[in-house]
Amino acid sequence: MASSKKKFVSNSEDTIRMFKSDFLEAFSKVHWTVPLYVFIPVIGYCIYRSAQTDLLLWQYPLVILAGIFIWTLTEYVLHRWVFHYELPGKWGARLHFVIHGVHHDYPSDKMRLVLPPSLSIPLALAFFFLFKWLIPEVYLWMFFATFIAGYLFYDISHYAMHHFNFKSGLFKKIKQHHMLHHYQDPEKGFGVSSPLWDLIIGSVFSKKDN
Template sequence: FIPVIAFLIWKAFADAQMSFLGFAGWLIIGLFIWTITEYIMHRYIFHFYPSSKIGKRIHFIFHGVHHDYPNDAKRLVMPPSASIPMALALYFFFLFILPAGTIFAFYAGFLIGYLFYDMVHYALHHANFKNSFWKKLKQHHMLHHYSDSTKGYGVSSAIWDKVLGSDFIKKVNDRPDTAE
């Protein structure tokens, strides 16, 4: 997706003749829209459980296998055979609804968000973080896998889980009585 992002950035300036400020604004909007798209797709598409046999098979291939084998490095990012058609469908959807000339900057931001999500998702499963932000995000995602898969749909951010009520409830741990 990096060559596509570079092409979109070039198109934003060369063809759409966007100002730098306009470009930055639409890029940020694209990044923001990615965050809610990530949440919606994970919650309502990847965690939709079909009843038909073929539906169950498709679900398993796209996301179920990741929950069955969460640390399998080959099953952490969506394969190009799925991500490219999905990216094209979303591109044409956004092209239809966005103001003329904004798609290039917007979609560059959207795809940057997607790449960030993929890299973060891989790191959450395989990196040992020292930074408290990343440690908390990793804990959030691991709770989704190992505690309650009906919560914690945000991968690259837990913001939408907090806003939309799918965050994990923090329990107050009673300290054991240490008096002798």
């Protein structure tokens, strides 16, 4: 069942059972709208808290840009060096399959294209307390609202890339970039919502790959 980080194989089946336990299996699946229900209220609360601070009007665009920038970097780092990292041995391969390998083996599985709350909520809390430690509170709330909005864009657009047919425009190009990661070379194209860090770090696909 485990998938190797060196070779991902697209399976003709849409899904696979991951756990013998029905309880654990249920937590491995999530409808694509769930992150919206969970995190849009969080974004709204953070914007409300930001309005209670002394953040000046001209500072908002700078904080928003910083939040977007840090999200794109976070997305790249998590995808490349966490989701694609495989510990040695049978258990390492199994853990890798559960975290991300299953998505490469079954990329059309509609219930495993966004992060389940059992993972996204602890990650969001961890990042919030990290930012709270690093960032003055006057900037924290708007920064975190933008960071979480970046995550939502990533999660929902990831679902769309696998199940929507874009005829033209920016999303078609982003989808092509992600499909090359799945079906041509999983060691390139780690940016999902943006190829920015692939361009900066050098993991972008060349023109001949397209």
